[in-house]
Amino acid sequence: xxxxxxxxxxxxxxxxxxxxxxxxxxxxxxxxxxxxxxxxxxxxxxxxxxxxxxxxxxxxxxxxxxxxxxxxxxxxxxxxxxxxxxxxxxxxxxxxxxxxxxxxxxxxxxxxxxxxxxxxxxxxxxxxxxxxxxxxxxxxxxxxxxxxxxxxxxxxxxxxxxxxxxxxxxxxxxxxxxxxxxxxxxxxxxxxxxxxxxxxxxxxxxxxxxxxxxxxxxxxxxxxxxxxxxxxxxxxxxxxxxxxxxxxxxxxxxxxxxxxxxxxxxxxxxxx
Amino acid sequence: xxxxxxxxxxxxxxxxxxxxxxxxxxxxxxxxxxxxxxxxxxxxxxxxxxxxxxxxxxxxxxxxxxxxxxxxxxxxxxxxxxxxxxxxxxxxxxxxxxxxxxxxxxxxxxxxxxxxxxxxxxxxxxxxxxxxxxxxxxxxxxxxxxxxxxxxxxxxxxxxxxxxxxxxxxxxxxxxxxxxxxxxxxxxxxxxxxxxxxxxxxxxxxxxxxxxxxxxxxxxxxxxxxxxxxxxxxxxxxxxxxxxxxxxxxxxxxxxxxxxxxxxxxxxxxxxxxxxxxxxxxxxxxxxxxxxxxxxxxxxxxxxxxxxxxxxxx
Numbered sequence: 002x003x004x005x006x007x008x009x010x011x012x013x014x015x016x017x018x019x020x021x022x023x024x025x026x027x028x029x030x031x032x033x034x035x036x037x038x039x040x041x042x043x044x045x046x047x048x049x050x051x052x053x054x055x056x057x058x059x060x061x062x063x064x065x066x067x068x069x070x071x072x073x074x075x076x077x078x079x080x081x082x083x084x085x086x087x088x089x090x091x092x093x094x095x096x097x098x099x100x101x102x103x104x105x106x107x108x109x110x111x112x113x114x115x116x117x118x119x120x121x122x123x124x125x126x127x128x129x130x131x132x133x134x135x136x137x138x139x140x141x142x143x144x145x146x147x148x149x150x151x152x153x154x155x156x157x158x159x160x161x162x163x164x165x166x167x168x169x170x171x172x173x174x175x176x177x178x179x180x181x182x183x184x185x186x187x188x189x190x191x192x193x194x195x196x197x198x199x200x201x202x203x204x205x206x207x208x209x210x211x212x213x214x215x216x217x218x219x220x221x222x223x224x225x226x227x228x229x230x231x232x233x234x235x236x237x238x239x240x241x242x243x244x245x246x247x248x249x250x251x252x253x254x255x256x257x258x259x260x261x262x263x264x265x266x267x268x269x270x271x272x273x
Numbered sequence: 274x275x276x277x278x279x280x281x282x283x284x285x286x287x288x289x290x291x292x293x294x295x296x297x298x299x300x301x302x303x304x305x306x307x308x309x310x311x312x313x314x315x316x317x318x319x320x321x322x323x324x325x326x327x328x329x330x331x332x333x334x335x336x337x338x339x340x341x342x343x344x345x346x347x348x349x350x351x352x353x354x355x356x357x358x359x360x361x362x363x364x365x366x367x368x369x370x371x372x373x374x375x376x377x378x379x380x381x382x383x384x385x386x387x388x389x390x391x392x393x394x395x396x397x398x399x400x401x402x403x404x405x406x407x408x409x410x411x412x413x414x415x416x417x418x419x420x421x422x423x424x425x426x427x428x429x430x431x432x433x434x435x436x437x438x439x440x441x442x443x444x445x446x447x448x449x450x451x452x453x454x455x456x457x458x459x460x461x462x463x464x465x466x467x468x469x470x471x472x473x474x475x476x477x478x479x480x481x482x483x484x485x486x487x488x489x490x491x492x493x494x495x496x497x498x499x500x501x502x503x504x505x506x507x508x509x510x511x512x513x514x515x516x517x518x519x520x521x522x523x524x525x526x527x528x529x530x531x532x533x534x535x536x537x538x539x540x541x542x543x544x545x546x547x548x549x550x551x552x553x554x555x556x557x558x559x560x561x562x563x564x565x566x567x568x569x570x571x572x573x574x575x576x577x578x579x580x581x582x583x584x585x586x587x
Contacts, residue, residue, distance in 0.1 A: 110288070113569070114565050114566045114569075115562060115565075118524045118528070119558055119561050122546065123299045123558050126300070126545070126546050127300060203414075203416055206419075210416075210528075211528065211543065223418075229422070233426055240419075251413075251416075252410070255410070
């Protein structure tokens with residue numbers, strides 16, 4: 002068997018660690034992450050509290066674990082919703098072509114005028130900040146990304162001979178899309194999704210840091226950092242761990258995405 | 274060339290209109306009474322009615338949209354509900370800081386990215402190349418706000434070389450520059466990580482071409498070939514990404530201003546959310562979106578300068 006690319010292996014390890022810890026936090030954390038204990042606030046790392054405690058005496062390690070779950074769930078939900086809508090639009094554009102295709106792609110162009118943060122700001126101003134706002138904003142920004150990838154890949158498939166054969170045999174556009182196009186664009190879509198997970202985790206952290214995402218007491222790496230920033234003279238270590246977690250998760254997904262692309266599309270890998 | 278220019282300009286103007294419609298729709302059509310959102314649940318019926326009148330919420334939605342666009346085109350963005358002054362004045366007061374931050378950040382990004390990207394390409398498959406690639410991979414995964422906090426902890430809290438945040442105003446130029454150093458670096462480091470990658474791969478594409486080998490064979494120095502022949506021909510993808518990045522950078526200033534407590538548009542937008550000042554949020558979001566669209570339009574125009582082939586085509 003061919004050797005797997007290094008970035009794929011490292012990415013899988015990091016992603017495995019983050020997702021594993023997130024899943025583990027469902028059934029076990031060293032302490033209850035919401036448990037207050039003012040008397041042991043700012044405790045240093047110890048066998049009791051592996052990474053010490055925060056300003057309210059809450060166990061930092063348990064908070065990081067629960068926050069990992071928050072990050073993974075938000076990224077998964079947002080990318081699945083945005084990706085689902087985006088891929089459907091892209092497939093529709095490629096299948097029908099003509100004015101519909103132009104229209105969908107113009108919409109995709111225009112939506113690039115709204116970075117995630119701007120969209121989240123609008124929603125937060127109208128509905129008040131919440132985790133849902135963060136999810137919707139991240140999902141929305143994923144729609145044009147996936148629409149473009151799906152359409153570009155689908156258009157290639159539509160020129161293949163087996164598609165001509167299917168059309169000649171009287172198969173409808175919908176059936177061809179389902180049976181021939183969709184399975185053949187799965188690889189680029191999955192690669193894109195993996196990279197978008199990385200971007201989504203980064204976006205969720207930024208939104209939560211700014212107060213537009215996870216609300217207290219739900220732990221989130223971004224929110225932990227915004228609390229830690231006010232305590233940076235007292236307990237600088239609190240501003241280190243959540244940031245490292247974000248980097249680990251983002252790096253993991255983006256390396257995994259690069260690795261998957263190298264495996265599924267070796268032509269792109271030549272320059273690495 | 275004329276055709277290209279005309280088509281781009283029309284599409285630019287149309288995009289601005291669609292964007293304004295989306296902003297207006299999200300801020301207004303979504304369920305809920307804006308007057309209630311602004312004043313809160315314990316507002317009296319009289320106060321609500323007065324505010325509805327002030328914001329002309331009783332008019333049909335299309336009429337309100339046209340009013341908003343028409344006024345905005347004449348530079349009138351309405352009155353901020355919380356500050357009780359025209360939105361245009363608030364923006365004019367805070368825009369210079371955001372602009373200085375965005376442009377200094379962009380400049381530093383381009384300098385860093387070109388230097389790192391070209392030198393990585395020149396040392397392809399050597400340790401320098403791997404070093405740059407590793408750093409840029411790390412930079413892409415680094416949240417700008419965390420990097421900011423780390424920079425503040427090192428340079429402001431520990432070493433005390435630079436202020437941890439805040440802005441003294443332009444009347445003290447030296448203090449103003451010092452206050453902007455860390456925000457600029459935080460903004461630029463992350464962005465240049467992305468751009469350095471693009472620069473490297475685009476330069477590698479060009480370096481493989483025959484005329485580069487010819488130039489080397491003629492006896493031009495490595496440096497001359499790199500900067501005079503490789504870079505100009507590698508610019509198209511770089512400029513495309515710079516355009517996209519300028520958009521990311523402008524929204525990045527929103528985050529960075531909040532990390533460093535800088536009184537620019539980014540701080541203003543968060544104050545307006547906290548104050549539930551919907552007219553102000555609407556104007557600011559529109560302003561940021563317009564900047565993003567304009568940046569992309571300028572990139573399109575830059576193609577004409579960089580790629581002379583576009584001038585003769587069509």
